[in-house]
Amino acid sequence: MQSDFAGLPRLEDVAREAGVSASTASRVLNGNRPVADGYRQRVLAAARLLGYTANLAAQATARGRYPAVGLVVGDISDQFFARVASGVIHESSKRGLVVNIVSTDGDAGRELEVIRELRRQRPQSLVLVRKRDSTPAANAGLVVELQSFEREGGRVVVVGESSRPMSAIRPPDFDGGKELARALTKLGYRSFAAVTSADPVRSSDDRIDGFRAGLSAAGIALADRDVYSAHSSLPGGMQAAAQYLASGRTVELIFAIEDMMALGVLYGLERAGISVPKDIAVAGYGGRRMETVDLHGLDLTTVRAPLEEMGAAAVSMTVENDEPAVIGLQPEVILRASTPPR
Amino acid sequence: MQSDFAGLPRLEDVAREAGVSASTASRVLNGNRPVADGYRQRVLAAARLLGYTANLAAQATARGRYPAVGLVVGDISDQFFARVASGVIHESSKRGLVVNIVSTDGDAGRELEVIRELRRQRPQSLVLVRKRDSTPAANAGLVVELQSFEREGGRVVVVGESSRPMSAIRPPDFDGGKELARALTKLGYRSFAAVTSADPVRSSDDRIDGFRAGLSAAGIALADRDVYSAHSSLPGGMQAAAQYLASGRTVELIFAIEDMMALGVLYGLERAGISVPKDIAVAGYGGRRMETVDLHGLDLTTVRAPLEEMGAAAVSMTVENDEPAVIGLQPEVILRASTPPR
DNA sequence: TTGAAAGCGGTACCAC
DNA sequence: GTGGTACCGCTTTCAA
Numbered sequence: 150m151q152s153d154f155a156g157l158p159r160l161e162d163v164a165r166e167a168g169v170s171a172s173t174a175s176r177v178l179n180g181n182r183p184v185a186d187g188y189r190q191r192v193l194a195a196a197r198l199l200g201y202t203a204n205l206a207a208q209a210t211a212r213g214r215y216p217a218v219g220l221v222v223g224d225i226s227d228q229f230f231a232r233v234a235s236g237v238i239h240e241s242s243k244r245g246l247v248v249n250i251v252s253t254d255g256d257a258g259r260e261l262e263v264i265r266e267l268r269r270q271r272p273q274s275l276v277l278v279r280k281r282d283s284t285p286a287a288n289a290g291l292v293v294e295l296q297s298f299e300r301e302g303g304r305v306v307v308v309g310e311s312s313r314p315m316s317a318i319r320p321p322d323f324d325g326g327k328e329l330a331r332a333l334t335k336l337g338y339r340s341f342a343a344v345t346s347a348d349p350v351r352s353s354d355d356r357i358d359g360f361r362a363g364l365s366a367a368g369i370a371l372a373d374r375d376v377y378s379a380h381s382s383l384p385g386g387m388q389a390a391a392q393y394l395a396s397g398r399t400v401e402l403i404f405a406i407e408d409m410m411a412l413g414v415l416y417g418l419e420r421a422g423i424s425v426p427k428d429i430a431v432a433g434y435g436g437r438r439m440e441t442v443d444l445h446g447l448d449l450t451t452v453r454a455p456l457e458e459m460g461a462a463a464v465s466m467t468v469e470n471d472e473p474a475v476i477g478l479q480p481e482v483i484l485r486a487s488t489p490p491r
Numbered sequence: 492m493q494s495d496f497a498g499l500p501r502l503e504d505v506a507r508e509a510g511v512s513a514s515t516a517s518r519v520l521n522g523n524r525p526v527a528d529g530y531r532q533r534v535l536a537a538a539r540l541l542g543y544t545a546n547l548a549a550q551a552t553a554r555g556r557y558p559a560v561g562l563v564v565g566d567i568s569d570q571f572f573a574r575v576a577s578g579v580i581h582e583s584s585k586r587g588l589v590v591n592i593v594s595t596d597g598d599a600g601r602e603l604e605v606i607r608e609l610r611r612q613r614p615q616s617l618v619l620v621r622k623r624d625s626t627p628a629a630n631a632g633l634v635v636e637l638q639s640f641e642r643e644g645g646r647v648v649v650v651g652e653s654s655r656p657m658s659a660i661r662p663p664d665f666d667g668g669k670e671l672a673r674a675l676t677k678l679g680y681r682s683f684a685a686v687t688s689a690d691p692v693r694s695s696d697d698r699i700d701g702f703r704a705g706l707s708a709a710g711i712a713l714a715d716r717d718v719y720s721a722h723s724s725l726p727g728g729m730q731a732a733a734q735y736l737a738s739g740r741t742v743e744l745i746f747a748i749e750d751m752m753a754l755g756v757l758y759g760l761e762r763a764g765i766s767v768p769k770d771i772a773v774a775g776y777g778g779r780r781m782e783t784v785d786l787h788g789l790d791l792t793t794v795r796a797p798l799e800e801m802g803a804a805a806v807s808m809t810v811e812n813d814e815p816a817v818i819g820l821q822p823e824v825i826l827r828a829s830t831p832p833r
Numbered sequence: 834t835t836g837a838a839a840g841c842g843g844t845a846c847c848a849c
Numbered sequence: 850g851t852g853g854t855a856c857c858g859c860t861t862t863c864a865a
Contacts, residue, residue, distance in 0.1 A: 156643045157613070159858060170836045175860060182861095185834060200639075205611040206557055207858035209548040210841045220592075225580065226573045226799075235567045238594045242605075247612060250562075250592045252580045263584075269547040270589060271499070297542075301498045383754070412725070419762045457568075501842060512852045517844060524845095527850060549842035552857045 158199040166195035178203065205247070209271065214302075218464055219267035219275045220250045221260065228435075229456065233278045233308050236460025244468060246273070257283050261290050264298075274304040274467030276460070280350055282310040304467040308459050310351050316466055318459045318476055322355035323362070325452040325480030326406075329432060330363025332482045333402060333450075337491030338430065341371055342398070344389040344405040344414060346381040353381070356406040356434055356452075375400065379410070386413020394421055401430060402488060408433035408451055415449070415487070430488040436481070448486035455480065500541040508537035520545065547589070551613065556644075560806060561609035561617045562592045563602065570777075571798065575620045575650050578802025586810060588615070599625050603632050606640075616646040616809030618802070622692055624652040646809040650801050652693050658808055660801045660818055664697035665704070667794040667822030668748075671774060672705025674824045675744060675792075679833030680772065683713055684740070686731040686747040686756060688723040695723070698748045698776055698794075717742065721752070728755020736763055743772060744830060750777035750793055757791070757829070772830040778823070790828035797821065 164174040169188050176182045177192040178201075184192075195201075209215040218241050222230040234250070241248045249270055251263040260283060264275065275298060283291060295305050295315065304316070311317040333341075343360060346353040361371045377392045379385035386405055390413065393403065403418075405411035411433030415425050425431050436453025455478040462478065506516040511530050518524045519534040520543075526534075537543075551557040560583050564572040576592070583590045591612055593605040602625060606617065617640060625633060637647050637657065646658070653659040675683075685702060688695040703713045719734045721727035728747055732755065735745065745760075747753035753775030757767050767773050778795025797820040804820065 156639075160860095161858080171859080172836055172838095172861080173834085176835090179860080183834065188835085202607065202611050204552070204613055204858055206548040206551040206613060207841095208860075210546070210552050210843080210857090211859040211861085213841065213860095215548055224577070225567065226570065226577045228568065231568045231573045235594065238567065238592060239596065242593065242608070247608070248592050250580060250590050251584065252577065254581065265544065266584070266589070269544050271546055271548060297498075416758050416761075419758075502844095503842080513843080514845080514852055514854095515850085518851090521844085525850065530850085546842055549857090550844080552841090552859080553843040553845085555844095555857065 157204075158201045160201070160203070163192060163195045163199055163201045166199060167191040214273055215271045216245060217247045217249050217270060217272040218467060219264070219270065219272040220248050221263055221267065221275065221277045222250065222252050223257070223279060224255045225250075225252055229280060229309075230278055232454075232456035233460040233463075236457035236462075237276055237278075237464055238460075239457070240461035240464040244464065246464070246468075257281070258287050260287060261294055264291070264294055268298065272303070274306070274464075276463045276467065277305065277307045277311075278460075279307065279309045279311070280352070282312050282351075306463040306466050308463050318463050318466070318478070320352055320355075320454055320456070320459065321477045321480045322352045322454075323359035324477070325434065325454065325482075326356040326359025326361075326404075327363035327366075328359075328480060328482050329404065329434070329450075329452050330360045331366065332484060333404075333430075333432065333488060334364065334367035334369065336484070336488060338402045338488070339369060340400040340402070341369070342375040342377065342393055342400045342403045343371060344386065344393075344403060344410055345376055345378045346406060346410075347378045347385070348381060350381075353406045360404055374398075381407045381410055383409045383413040383416070386410035386415075387417035388413070390414045390417025390421070394418075394423075399429075401491065402432060403429065404432045404434075406434050408435035408449060411449055411451070426487050426489050430491075432488050436483060450485045450488040451483050453481040453483055499546075500543045502543070502545070504541055505534060505537045505543045508541060509533040556615055557613045558587060559589045559591050559612060559614040560809060561606070561612065561614040562590050563605055563609065563617065563619045564592065564594050565599070565621060566597045567592075567594055569622075571622060571651075572620055574796075574798035575802040575805075578799035578804075579618055579620075579806055580802075581799070582803035582806040586806065588806070588810075599623070600629050602629060603636055606633070606636055610640065614645070616648070616806075618805045618809065619647065619649045619653075620802075621649065621651045621653070622694070624654050624693075648805040648808050650805050660805050660808070660820070662694055662697075662796055662798070662801065663819045663822045664694045664796075665701035666819070667776065667796065667824070668698040668701025668703075669705035669708075670701075670822060670824050671746065671776070671792075671794050672702045673708065674826060675746075675772075675774065675830060676706065676709035676711065678826070678830060680744045680830070681711060682742040682744070683711070684717040684719065684735055684742045684745045685713060686728065686735075686745060686752055687718060687720045688748060688752075689720045689727070690723060692723075695748045702746055716740075723749045723752055725751045725755040725758070728752035728757070729759035730755070732756045732759025732763070736760075736765075741771075743833065744774060745771065746774045746776075748776050750775035750791065753791055753793070768829050768831050772833075774830050778825060792827045792830040793825050795823040795825055797823070 164171045174192050253259040307317040377389040379389040432450040434452045436451045506513045595601040649659040719731040721731040774792040776794045778793045
């Protein structure tokens with residue numbers, strides 16, 4: 150073989166350099182068992198001198214476990230997946246775990262396939278990130294695969310949607326919608342419209358449901374005819390704004406379940422001569438870092454979805470062996486200029 | 492140790508089940524050397540029956556190389572990194588390589604640190620993705636580290652900025668700007684303004700320079716006073732639009748070096764009562780999938796940066812052992828409604 | 834405390 | 850073709 154890690158120092162090289170046995174060198178480097186201080190120093194010096202780093206794969210075969218988390222995302226260019234992945238990567242790094250990432254390419258049917266791919270590496274845990282639950286059909290083989298993984302000592306955590314009896318971290322969409330409603334009613338708003346995604350994603354519904362619940366608590370009803378739906382994107386938001394305008398109804402505030410849609414709504418309204426927030430207020434959801442450049446009106450009120458935290462929590466769950474559970478995190482309402490007090 | 496891959500079938504289990512030696516089983520499963528067809532079938536059957544998948548780490552220690560690519564990104568929630576990563580992941584998957592991902596957290600100074608982290612896994616190659624070249628200071632240790640990696644048979648490809656004598660894949664920003672200018676002049680535009688990023692990123696400059704070069708070819712000059720700069724974001728674009736309006740100058744088309752900025756420009760203009768594309772045209776750059784919902788005017792002309800392709804090309808470069816080289820890919824000008832023929 | 838030796842799950846050379 | 854065996858780099862008993 151040609152490129153056999155050629156040149157990289159092995160544990161034995163360190164041991165020889167330090168004049169001790171490989172066992173001792175190993176003990177020093179892994180710091181578990183006691184080693185005479187003189188030897189300890191020499192081993193450490195030798196390791197530093199040679200620039201030694203343990204071969205993770207060899208360690209893994211010897212130890213019987215690979216300190217890795219397998220990360221399955223749908224599409225890493227999508228903000229949702231990217232932000233969760235970011236959290237997974239950071240938390241893993243903190244905990245000395247490496248991250249092996251695979252993508253289903255947006256095709257949920259490939260989940261099983263990529264998980265098998267991932268398992269070749271014998272990761273300690275699997276973090277599946279999804280926007281929607283897998284279809285019952287795809288689910289069949291998947292559940293078998295995951296259970297066998299857990300039976301072999303692996304841990305699985307699903308971030309996002311999951312109906313399976315499996316540890317999961319759900320985005321606090323309902324609560325986020327609810328708290329937003331509460332904050333807005335507290336600001337004095339009394340009549341609302343909402344814009345949701347035409348795509349059946351659970352998050353959207355939850356946000357709307359939560360929003361509605363929050364309004365109810367203040368004695369305000371959100372009529373179905375005041376809920377518009379469109380593609381979850383900036384253009385979609387413009388379309389929704391057009392629908393709203395065409396309806397002839399007027400409300401004090403429009404809540405869009407996604408920031409880009411909210412921007413689209415904003416844009417659609419303004420180009421129709423309706424000023425935000427003077428004539429109407431707008432709120433979004435997502436909380437992507439929308440640089441708060443001081444621009445009249447573009448300071449969008451939003452709810453920050455704790456996606457990075459969810460990714461981090463997923464990793465934590467897999468290492469601390471808590472009971473399987475479904476946990477949620479706290480959303481954060483961010484009030485800005487697009488919804489001034491009334 | 493508890494979770495020692497417990498329960499997972501080993502090669503030996505497959506061999507026993509098939510009634511052959513481990514060597515033979517290995518040969519069948521790796522398909523290199525000849526094996527009698529009878530045995531072959533039995534081994535394959537046994538493997539299928541037991542659900543056997545080779546332990547990648549063990550294979551790696553035995554073979555002396557790990558079929559993995561180490562991917563270093565600055566911030567995976569950033570579209571640029573995410574799209575490149577997407578390409579890396581797909582291409583790797585195609586080629587049977589696993590992807591180990593780490594992030595510098597946006598702190599270029601951490602690059603060396605995370606690369607060391609990555610090298611514990613003995614990946615065959617390293618793909619570094621960056622928006623800007625590393626600082627000379629950080630560069631010092633980095634170059635040593637990377638050269639030692641290459642000396643040991645690893646391959647390194649930088650995607651994005653790199654001044655080092657190292658294989659790199661540069662985004663075709665200059666060409667993209669140039670081709671855009673050519674396409675626009677061909678449509679009949681004659682006077683232009685541009686909006687660039689206040690942040691010193693090479694891509695921005697290249698796009699502007701290319702744009703300028705393209706205009707020159709048509710005998711048109713882009714004056715410095717017609718180049719505005721702002722934060723590369725939607726609000727930044729709005730600011731730039733405000734600057735443009737305040738300048739009192741009028742041009743036929745405004746080119747912003749980033750799509751979100753272009754949208755901000757669009758928005759800023761329209762809210763000032765200037766209609767796009769009726770009164771003025773706008774073009775962007777980036778080509779993120781901007782869903783082409785049929786909305787008057789929001790169909791933004793742009794240049795598609797081939798980021799996924801760059802990621803894929805990086806992986807290809809590391810496996811096909813071409814000479815180290817700096818290669819570029821083709822940008823794609825996408826003319827849409829925001830720049831109608833004049 | 835320390836080192837020798839036996840693994841970990843595989844691969845690949847060797848002789849039959 | 851096939852199986853025995855040494856070995857990959859590291860960990861972890863086990864005796865000394």
